[in-house]
Amino acid sequence: MKKSDKNSELQFATKAIHAGYTPDHTGAVMPPVYLTSTYAQVSPGHPMSKYEYSRTANPTRDVLENCLAVLENGNHGLCFASGCAAFNTLLQLFKPGDHVIVSDDVYGGTLRLLANVFLQWGISYTQCDMTNLEAFKKAYTENTVLIWLETPSNPLLKIMDIAALCEINKMQSKPALVAVDNTFATPYLQSPLTLGADIVCHSSTKYIGGHSDVIGGALIVKDKALAEKLYYYQNATGAIPSPMDCFLLIRSLKTLPVRMKAHCENALQIAEFLQNHPKVSKVIYPGLSTHPQHALAKKQMRDFGGMISVVLKGDVAFVNQFLQRLTIFTLAESLGGVESLIEHPAVMTHAAIPQAHRQKIGIEETLVRISVGIEDAKDLIADLKQALA
Ligand SMILES: Cc1ncc(COP(=O)(O)O)c(C=O)c1O
Structure with a gap:
């Protein structure tokens, strides 16, 4: 067999x-x-x-x-x-x-x-x-x-x-x-x-x-x-x-389960940190009770994943400055790797979608998407903190 x-x-x-x-x-x-x-x-x-x-x-x-x-x-x-x-x-x-x-x-x-x-x-x-x-x-x-x-x-x-x-x-x-x-x-x-x-x-x-x-x-x-x-x-x-x-x-x-566990644990810590940050206007993460489909996510998924989207306060220039100040997060398209990546959908992955449609469905100009890697969460949070300061 x-x-x-x-x-x-x-x-x-x-x-x-x-x-x-x-x-x-x-x-x-x-x-x-x-x-x-x-x-x-x-x-x-x-x-x-x-x-x-x-x-x-x-x-x-x-x-x-x-x-x-x-x-x-x-x-x-x-x-x-x-x-x-x-x-x-x-x-x-x-x-x-x-x-x-x-x-x-x-x-x-x-x-x-x-x-x-x-x-x-x-x-x-x-x-x-x-x-x-x-x-x-x-x-x-x-x-x-x-x-x-x-x-x-x-x-x-x-x-x-x-x-x-x-x-x-x-x-x-x-x-x-x-x-x-x-x-x-x-x-x-x-x-x-x-x-x-x-x-x-x-x-x-x-x-x-x-x-x-x-x-x-x-x-x-x-x-x-x-x-x-x-x-x-x-x-x-x-x-x-x-x-x-x-x-x-x-x-x-072979390592998908151990990686996913680490992605989920790190993402929850980072989402909670960002939710309380004064420069952040919205954190979208299915694991937060503020997510509109949190209950459904709890029922349908075994954990909440490694992806977080964040709307920053301020303008696109502030988003740019934040993205360029990060030292551990790499500014890049794609996601799901062991290393943390961050990107600006309106300018990068979703630029091909007409602005009117982006606006209609809620992809704001100051939205950034984070693929949380499996580095130590303490280092990731420190990097976000210094870049937002
Ligand atoms: C959710 C999702 N589906 C499909 C694709 C397309 O996959 P690929 O880039 O491997 O062609 C991507 C790429 O970013 C994606 O994020």
Whole structure:
């Protein structure tokens, strides 16, 4: 029996280390990196194993895909060259005339793909505040085929009720597929497939990778027929990750639980510090009782994550000065690494979103987004204190 087959009764930390791989005939404790594009065949059309060509399948990628499937309580994992490549492959399943409902506060690149790539192929979309279930019901059209949501959302850290949204979807005459971008929460904190979603998506560039050294993406599903369609498009469109990147992600998954625990502990301390600071007008962190969906976050997530958004008092010049004074936090896009990063969404990650839309949904000009790393919280708080002074 493969280790991955008997993983369901094990605890998360054990699965993160063992799922998907059993030492091979050499006894190698870590999965080998199969740096091969092709595989020898015994006779034409009869490969020596199930492998023929590495775009279609690669043993190192298989280990990563199987481990992610186990961690997300799914049956099938598919890995991609980036989070955007994963979403792109999913959207390829649809046809002109189809319609997508997408949460209003969403990674800018996700919106860019819908607005600037798929709209011209006839796939329309409606953005909707999915914390408002009535607004969500009204966003359906008779052609709605996909619900795409991010929770916690980027950068406003809104929490959407996955189970309630899936229930509403089930009541439609033609239920759509529900896809949850689980990048911010990770499978350690939240299990969308267990809450009724059909698809979990990841930018594994973030917490799954955890060390800011890989770009990657993933889709995880339960349903075999859906997985087969996705495998077809993964192979046909070819946005697959390299074996070396898969190896790095396998290595990273082993420490996901310890890293996430440290991210969550540090983030709560920093959120509490910032909440009491006179230069801060608002702290958005799902773990604070002041967060509008704190109760839902407590119910839906196992902890509150490592992301904090903060609105500073003062003007953009003060924000700039604060960002440049920091010495431990690195001013950079991306998130989820062991090192603390900070960024200015209106100018950086969300600059592609029109200012009017940013304003409408609450991405203020003085909002900064913090990806709290796993350094010592005392040093992080001291750095924020001196930069705000
Ligand atoms: C929530 C979320 N989803 C998807 C993506 C896209 O992932 P990638 O950059 O790996 O293509 C990002 C990137 O920042 C993200 O933050």
